Amino acid sequence: MDELVVLKLGGGLITEKSELCTLKPGVINKLAKLISKLTGSGYRIILVHGAGSFGHLKAKKWNLHEGYIEGFKPDDNDEFSKQSEVVESVRNDMMLLNERVVNSLQSFGIQTKSFPPHEWATGVGRNFSGNISIFENNDEYIPVTFGDVVNCNDGTVFGILSGDDICYRIATEMGANHMIFAMGGAPGLMTKPPSMPDSKLIRIWSGDMEFDGEHVSNIDVTGGIYLKLDCAKLIALEVPNVWIVDGEQPTRILEAILSGDTIGTKIIT
Numbered sequence: 226m227d228e229l230v231v232l233k234l235g236g237g238l239i240t241e242k243s244e245l246c247t248l249k250p251g252v253i254n255k256l257a258k259l260i261s262k263l264t265g266s267g268y269r270i271i272l273v274h275g276a277g278s279f280g281h282l283k284a285k286k287w288n289l290h291e292g293y294i295e296g297f298k299p300d301d302n303d304e305f306s307k308q309s310e311v312v313e314s315v316r317n318d319m320m321l322l323n324e325r326v327v328n329s330l331q332s333f334g335i336q337t338k339s340f341p342p343h344e345w346a347t348g349v350g351r352n353f354s355g356n357i358s359i360f361e362n363n364d365e366y367i368p369v370t371f372g373d374v375v376n377c378n379d380g381t382v383f384g385i386l387s388g389d390d391i392c393y394r395i396a397t398e399m400g401a402n403h404m405i406f407a408m409g410g411a412p413g414l415m416t417k418p419p420s421m422p423d424s425k426l427i428r429i430w431s432g433d434m435e436f437d438g439e440h441v442s443n444i445d446v447t448g449g450i451y452l453k454l455d456c457a458k459l460i461a462l463e464v465p466n467v468w469i470v471d472g473e474q475p476t477r478i479l480e481a482i483l484s485g486d487t488i489g490t491k492i493i494t
């Protein structure tokens with residue numbers, strides 16, 4: 226068994242998205258246990274996690290996703306006086322979130338090595354620059370990376386690189402067998418926003434099917450479900466088993482990988 230799994234843990238799954246820097250430790254531990262099962266069964270894993278409330282709230286308030294804006298200040302005051310301070314602060318918050326994720330993995334006996342994108346990636350979107358070979362197969366540890374504030378060479382100075390774009394590059398360039406987007410709050414891609422009572426799970430999504438996604442634009446500075454689907458669609462051109470599943474039900478992640486069938490959304494081309 227030498228199959229490669231790229232697993233993305235959505236920020237809304239591992240953090241309380243609307244409460245600044247608030248973790249969901251119970252969920253993180255359940256997922257860490259699942260990852261230890263997968264490595265125990267011989268799968269190679271590359272783990273990518275989102276930002277949730279450790280990234281999106283401050284980044285949105287200080288417009289970090291639009292890059293450097295001279296003299297920018299939000300309407301209401303907070304502890305920062307300029308964007309560069311917030312860039313540093315969000316990077317630190319993301320390192321903290323990452324530390325909490327890897328601590329949980331280590332408590333299940335898993336060795337990890339973290340690769341913070343602000344140290345190895347430049348630019349945003351799928352075509353960011355960065356040497357993906359740092360994630361090359363390593364038997365001794367699970368490589369872990371995450372969405373981050375990165376430097377940009379196009380005049381914007383900095384920007385937000387989403388974990389979803391990183392997944393696209395890793396899954397396609399490393400020849401993954403499985404790409405699993407584990408998210409919170411829904412069993413997969415839904416026909417309507419998950420909060421609506423007549424919202425139904427889309428079991429198979431081929432890119433041409435209608436859906437009315439809920440993108441919480443006042444919180445999310447990357448692209449929410451739309452970016453995820455864009456990436457998933459392109460990944461499915463090269464990776465055989467691509468899923469969006471409810472990460473709060475880790476057995477579904479396991480089933481998607483072991484049997485190629487579970488409750489969730491399978492992405493096909």
Ligand code: IP8
Pocket residue numbers: 236274275276277279280281284315319371372373374385386387388389446447448
């Ligand atoms: O949650 C966003 O990454 P994502 C990164 O994977 C920041 O889209 C810092 C908001």
